[in-house]
Amino acid sequence: MATEEIRVRGTVQGVGFRPTVYRLAKACGLLGDVCNDGEGVLIRVSGSEEAITKFIARLQTECPPLARINQLARTPYEGDLKFDNFVISTSVSNAIKTEITPDAATCPQCQQEIFDPFSRFYRYPFTNCTHCGPRLSIIREIPYDRCNTSMSAFAICPECAKEYHDVENRRFHAQPVACYACGPSAWLERADGKSVTASMFSMLDDVDAVCTLLQKGEIVAIKGLGGIHLACDATQETVVQKLRQRKKRYHKPFALMARDIKVIEEYCTVNAKEKELLASSAAPIVLLQATGKKVVAPSIISGQNTLGFMLPYTPLHHLILRRMNRPIVLTSGNLADEPQCIDNDEAKDKLRTIADYFLFHNREIINRVDDSVVRVISDKTQIIRRARGYAPASISLPPGFQDVPQILAMGSELKNTFCLLREGKAILSQHLGDLENAAAFNAYQETLNLYLNLFEHTPEVIAIDKHPEYLSSKLGKELSNTNQIPIHQIQHHHAHIAACMVENRIPLNSPPVLGIALDGLGYGDDGTLWGGEFLLADYRQFQRLATFKPVAMIGGEQATYQPWRNTYAQLIAAQLWDDCQEQYADLEIVKLLNKKPLKLLNQLIEKKINSPPASSVGRLFDAVAAAIGIYRDECSYEGQAAIAMEAIVDVSSLNNDKEAPIYPFSFSFSDSIYCIDPRPMWQALLNDLQQQIPQPVIAAKFHKGLANAIVEMVKHLYQENLINQVALTGGVFQNCILLQQVTKRLETLGIKVLTHSLVPANDGGLSLGQAVIAAAQLIHES
Known part of the structure; x- marks a missing residue:
């Protein structure tokens, strides 16, 4: 008999990992336990060496769909393991080294249940399981347990508790599990404050009524997963123009949502890779070539030939679009350039002159998360905005960066993200917008504080852009002075190139690459503005060649x-x-x-x-x-x-x-x-x-x-x-x-x-480059 401790690190909390461990351990005849803690998942097993080896092999091949194993370490267990079965133990709080799973689109099984009249989840707009549902948007701290999320406000009912504790059930330890009896609820309000009832529309419920309102040409603010959106019928030019005028977003394209791929294919050509992205758990907005067979309202896009489509990614959206045979606009619920509203009262205050109706719910959004935007170029995914579905999944750093200290990179002024670096991994925040807007800068600071607390991240170095007027750089200098943390100023285009090198797994001590960085502008080493640069660069330094x-x-x-x-x-x-x-x-x-x-x-x-x-x-x-x-x-x-x-x-x-x-x-x-x-x-x-x-x-x-x-x-x-x-x-x-x-x-x-595929080529990827350059310089100095 052998007894081992197995440490698993990666995206392994809130994704059905422990039940998978339980099922496989039982199947392999092992005794022991499994628990969540700050580092990830800890497994203790006792059995034959052959059974343990078989268990680990199956764990790696039968990993849950949303899980990702970054490291699996086996060590002999020296303690006295007294188990007569295999059990799931209570989570342990210690130093935070695990990851937070991105929010995930509704899985096929949950979709089936919300449309099944015999299911207790029939038409329930917050149905989820361990394979799907809210994660980053509802979490306050790690470990990812219900008490550390905004679901702590909802006491679980006996039926849900039964599924939650049933290791054979898809909802075993699904922290946001809920139903009509115990979970969040959604309701419709009029923007003018007058009363509204679903019976006014002869519809099934308030969620179903939204479809009728959209078909009638109304603008509805819908509280979703990571924020509030503004929606209208995408084929009615009058209402789309009205939305543009009210929102003061005069030209930027509007994102679209359609019930299914078939509806999208009436307006765009969709290849296999694009279909895969649309239907993925990330469910991003995918930029697609318009066909002209059927057309949306002309002012959806101005001067472009692509449409940005996404599929419903929550039960709420699936239920709204059930009867909708044409696309809807689904754009951020905000005034132009401000952050997306996430709070009901904030939305009523800021969006009452834009929306005709509000569809609210009472599950608090802790973290604002915009929709991600991607496109496919030569069969390769290019991320344009990295947010819902992708953030904050970590990015593994190339060889040579395994032992880097904790680093905070502040990012750029536009399309901002920040980056936390530690233990060979980069955690890139979701897209935070343009910091020149005061509300966006405030949201940036709030999100930064939340991440530092969530991951118990204590930076030993802060990396900033060299531009003296970037608000992110000024904040970085303030943090540096206040906390006596060394600061590294990183040239803008060098950071772009380093980010591209990281995601292409270029090792730390590789020969320099020729980086071609073309953009609007960045602050150059000579004090002038650069924007069309040929740099001979490694992670530590660069030479401007052309x-x-x-x-x-x-x-x-x-x-x-x-x-x-x-x-x-x-x-x-x-x-x-x-x-x-x-x-x-x-x-x-x-x-x-x-x-x-x-x-x-x-x-x-x-x-x-x-x-x-x-x-x-x-x-x-x-x-x-x-x-x-x-x-x-x-x-x-x-x-x-x-x-x-x-x-x-x-x-x-x-x-x-x-x-x-x-x-x-x-x-x-x-x-x-x-x-x-x-x-x-x-x-x-x-x-x-x-x-x-x-x-x-x-x-x-x-x-x-x-x-x-x-x-x-x-x-x-x-x-x-x-x-x-x-x-x-x-x-x-x-x-x-x-x-x-x-x-x-x-x-x-x-x-x-x-080229880029994991982070944006634009300034949304800049913080990753800043972080690894600072890390490379530190490693060289030491």
Whole structure:
């Protein structure tokens, strides 16, 4: 007889892991016990060595669907184990080293039960089991037991208790288990405060009534899993426009939800990988190509050819959409740029002028969790926003990072996430939004405090972005000063590249990669704004090898939202404005620019007054889009013009160099750095505009030309430096066409290309890069 202690670490709490251990231990004839504690799951077993080995093998192959074993360690048990059976013991509280499971979409069995009239869960909107339901959104502290969640407010009834304690039941130790008799309830309210009853709609209940309201053209605020959403019929243009005006979200696309894949396929093409993502336990919003067979309201998307669809991921959503044969809008319940509402009273205060009705429930949302957004490019998932369904699942660090100290990385200003690093793992927060909004910054601080407490994380080092005005960086400095914690300032684009290296499992002591980081802007080591960088980088340091020609951002941040400013700055930098007056005076863009206060703009450029030079490829995209007539005057969000230009690209021109030759870029070398200059591209583009070449063809030629220029620079740097891998990162590489063009051309040259799939290429992945750079620097110092 052997007696062993088996320590299991990973995502092993709240996912049906202990019942699986119990079932397998009994099947293998073992005695002992299993319990949750701060490190994960602890198993003590007694039996033959053969039976224990068989048990461990089955545990790894028959792991529950939401569980993930990161480490399984066996040691001989020296104590006196007195068991005459195998049992599940009470959870133990000690140092927190385990993980929190992301919220999971309703499993097929629970879906079946809510539509089964003979089930006691029939039409119950909060049905769940160990395979699905709320996790991060309801947890206050670890271990993940009912008393540590917002379900502690609901005393479990005898029927649910029976299932909860039945080890053979799917709901064994499912902490949020509940039913009509004992669990949360949902109800409908009118925004004007007048009374409402389901009988007014001749419906089954308040949840079913929401479907009727949506069909009638009403806007309903729905309290869901990680926040409150605003919903309306996605096919009624009048109501969609009304929602845009009331919410003050004038252009950003609206997310859609549909009852099932069949409804989605009436509006979009959906490949196998996309279907898999839609139906996964993460249930993200998936960006899909619109087909045009059936169309949603025109103002759902402005200047784009993709629709963001998700499937119902809670019983509440399944019940609402049961009778809905068309998509609904399901967008965050907030005013533009503010955090999503999570509290009933807060929603009534902030959303009463937007929604006509509210569908509330009384289960408290502890953690705000937005919907995740993904897309599939060349059969590879690209995460654009990492939140519900993915966060806070840990990311295993590559070899060499096993013994890093606890590190806190504060992230960026836009699309913020923060990151906790410890014991070879990175815990990335859910998407927290743009910190320039005061409410978002407050929510960021609240979530940060909650994570630090949840994981008992005491940072030994804080990593921040080098930009002196980022609120996340300022907060990091405050925490550093208050708690006497060393601080590491990390260059923005180096962090982008390091994040890409981590998720591609590049070991700590690997040779440098060539990182190409293209984005809006980041603070450079020389105090200027960077945004089109070629860096020879490892985790610890980097060398800037090449960049795009810096061009003034006239008016600073205004240039992000008024693309014409970038066009004028580019033409001035290319010394083509005089040519525009002489040869291209009839072009619409030139006429528009001549109406602007050019004398003042020239003074701003010359004297560098609020017009910093930036090597931003994001602003280059804006400049080209404005030149060809896309969102010339105003954009309501960063990258809007660039996204719209990507959407109109003519595919045949993209694939045919004879019909649409590549726009040229030139290359120069000075001050020990190579530079890509778009001047020849502008000359060719102006000629095309004069010849009235269609927008889609010009857009294709620009994408091809830019991709070709990037690859030509790589070929040159490749010969001069010992490079065997290229990492593509930064928000600009969320452009599907550019990413595919660059990747294809590099792979043709035999170069290994690293891209993102676990964290966003945009600033949402920045905190991961900051954390591992700080870790690498610490390891080197020690």
